[in-house]
Amino acid sequence: MxxxxxxxxxxxxxxxxxxxxxxxxxxxxxxxxxxxxxxxxxxxxxxxxxxxxxxxxxxxxxxxxxxxxxRVPLAYVLGWQPFAGCRIEVNEAVLVPRPETEELVELAAREAEAMKLPRLHVVDVGTGSGCVAIALAKRLPGAQLYATDVSPAALKLAQDNAVANHVSQRVRVLREDLFKPRAGAPWADLAVSNPPYIPTAEVDKLEPEVLKEPRLALDGGPDGLEHLRAIAGDAKRLVKPGGRLVLEFGAGQAESVQRLLLEAGLASVRIYKDFQGQERLAAAVV
Ligand SMILES: C[S@@+](CC[C@H](N)C(=O)[O-])C[C@H]1O[C@@H](n2cnc3c(N)ncnc32)[C@H](O)[C@@H]1O
CATH class of the missing domain: 1.10.8 (Helicase, Ruva Protein; domain 3)
Known part of the structure; x- marks a missing residue:
């Protein structure tokens, strides 16, 4: 033909x-x-x-x-994905930003505004493409963002995205492993994270498109909670007293995440639904 x-x-x-x-x-x-x-x-x-x-x-x-x-994800074929009003370049080294994560940004921005601090230090743990840190930098003009990841290829892309979205002055990209014990006094006012949260045994059952995304961005350990547990456990060493922690997690994990946050000694733990009515977000005071 x-x-x-x-x-x-x-x-x-x-x-x-x-x-x-x-x-x-x-x-x-x-x-x-x-x-x-x-x-x-x-x-x-x-x-x-x-x-x-x-x-x-x-x-x-x-x-x-x-x-x-x-079955290469559409965003990988195009090379970019719209996210919270930003154009985010993507490649096989990073998770494709999801629409639910725009709600994480919104919630984190509301928590930040509620603190009424003139200059805010915000850390995005597991930044991937940098989408959350970049969108927050745009949403919070007085904030300094720290975008962390263990993947050098992701960090390179996050840096490029920060430049392309004109926020590189306020987004610092850092290689940091959330499983490494943290030294020094807590310094952040707000920590935000969309960590890997899929149980290891579930990863291989995902759609072909998702399997093209980095396993490092998906696999949350045997119960899917490994990274969420580490972040909750580390919150008081990372975030100043009175600061906030805002998390995204998987459907069906709300109760466990709530328990992890309470066990870590955090206060005012709240769970929020995403636009599909699933409990997928948490905020807490450190
Ligand atoms: C679910 S992806 C989220 C990416 C991006 N924040 C988003 O919302 O689209 C999780 C990210 O955590 C990173 N990651 C995995 N293990 C990590 C660790 N031990 N320390 C820091 N980052 C880690 C992965 O490389 C990946 O970029």
Missing amino acids: SDPKTVAGWLAKAEAYLIGRGVPEASANAEFLLAEVLGTGRGRLRAEGAQVVSERNGLHFWTFVRKRGK
Whole structure:
């Protein structure tokens, strides 16, 4: 079969191809990919269905479609993901930022504002692409952010993203292992984290797209709580008295996380639901 010539033709061909490979939301995926190649908005594509696509753009689009057909996450194919009003570059070294994590940012920003401090020191533990630290830096103009991770490749990307989003003056990227005992006096006013929280035995059962993401960003140990436990246990060595800890965790983990925070001696422990009605966020006073 010869290649299609028009926008509508390419979209139809891509949709059929992606459906054949089990890609969820094949039509929307095809639109996102073609919009990226043509440098236009997804909404405009349908209106421009009769427009001719150049041979070069057609080839470029098909390279994208084939990659997506291998169940590579859409954001990895595009190379970026929108997050809380920021453009966040992504690659295989980092988790693709999720919409629920925008709610973590919102909650952390509210907790920060409630402290009414003129200059806030905020640490993002397990920063990955840097999305949380960068979005918080934009949301809290008086804050200094520390974005930590153990993955050098993630830290490199987080740094690039901070520069591209014009907050690199206030986002410091640091290699730090949350499992290493912390020395010195607590210095942060707010710690925020979306740590790995999937139980090890569950990781291999995840969707093919998720399995393309780094295991280091997913695997939360045998019960999924290893990182959450370490962060809760370390909170008082990291965050000043009266400061806040804000966490994202998995569906079904709320009770355990609440217990971990209380056992660590934190106060005013609150659990929040995400936009899908699942208990996925916690805030506490250190
Ligand atoms: C679930 S991802 C979250 C990434 C990003 N904050 C987000 O919300 O999209 C967890 C991150 O924790 C990092 N990580 C895993 N183990 C760590 C450790 N021991 N110390 C610090 N960071 C760690 C991973 O490299 C990964 O980037």
